[in-house]
Amino acid sequence: xxxxxxxxxxxxxxxxxxxxxxxxxxxxxxxxxxxxxxxxxxxxxxxxxxxxxxxxxxxxxxxxxxxxxxxxxxxxxxxxxxxxxxxxxxxxxxxxxxxxxxxxxxxxxx
Amino acid sequence: xxxxxxxxxxxxxxxxxxxxxxxxxxxxxxxxxxxxxxxxxxxxxxxxxxxxxxxxxxxxxxxxxxxxxxxxxxxxxxxxxxxxxxxxxxxxxxxxxxxxxxxxxxxxxxxxx
Numbered sequence: 631x632x633x634x635x636x637x638x639x640x641x642x643x644x645x646x647x648x649x650x651x652x653x654x655x656x657x658x659x660x661x662x663x664x665x666x667x668x669x670x671x672x673x674x675x676x677x678x679x680x681x682x683x684x685x686x687x688x689x690x691x692x693x694x695x696x697x698x699x700x701x702x703x704x705x706x707x708x709x710x711x712x713x714x715x716x717x718x719x720x721x722x723x724x725x726x727x728x729x730x731x732x733x734x735x736x737x738x739x740x
Numbered sequence: 741x742x743x744x745x746x747x748x749x750x751x752x753x754x755x756x757x758x759x760x761x762x763x764x765x766x767x768x769x770x771x772x773x774x775x776x777x778x779x780x781x782x783x784x785x786x787x788x789x790x791x792x793x794x795x796x797x798x799x800x801x802x803x804x805x806x807x808x809x810x811x812x813x814x815x816x817x818x819x820x821x822x823x824x825x826x827x828x829x830x831x832x833x834x835x836x837x838x839x840x841x842x843x844x845x846x847x848x849x850x851x852x853x
């Protein structure tokens with residue numbers, strides 16, 4: 631089993647749609663959880679950290695379920711500029727070393 | 741603040757050549773790392789460092805060396821380039837602790853012919 635697994639995608643959605651991404655991780659000792667976005671041929675950029683209580687940043691909501699080792703990202707009112715690959719990131723066995731999921735590509739269509 | 745600066749942005753090497761990818765950060769981050777990104781493989785950790793003078797291997801260290809003589813710099817050396825090292829290389833840095841995410845450099849696109 632891979633350490634971090636994500637929906638395979640791609641997701642093609644119309645502008646204004648709500649889209650949800652799912653992620654599971656295998657290391658029950660993980661303490662840090664993030665969503666990154668990566669635009670084509672660019673570096674990954676931190677979208678948001680994910681906290682146990684769930685957290686929201688504008689149109690983006692992240693949830694963490696430690697018991698199920700599951701992370702989600704919800705994007706409401708999708709914009710064309712949300713088109714990117716979304717990476718689920720979890721710290722691995724060695725503290726600050728992060729394990730990246732394979733990513734889920736989102737295309738928001740006009 | 742410049743953040744994380746990587747050079748060069750592009751490089752073409754011949755098989756067997758050596759080179760150094762440079763990475764510098766100005767955020768006083770203790771942790772620095774190198775990842776490579778290949779289609780279908782995602783980001784994989786090559787080497788990492790938790791402070792000056794301290795380095796360790798990641799998931800795919802073979803063919804690469806690192807050193808960390810200062811907090812700011814973390815160069816990656818390719819000892820004898822092979823076509824399998826054709827990839828996009830990212831340097832990342834962060835503070836150490838729960839909840840601190842990485843800041844990435846803009847990447848180096850390396851082709852080995």
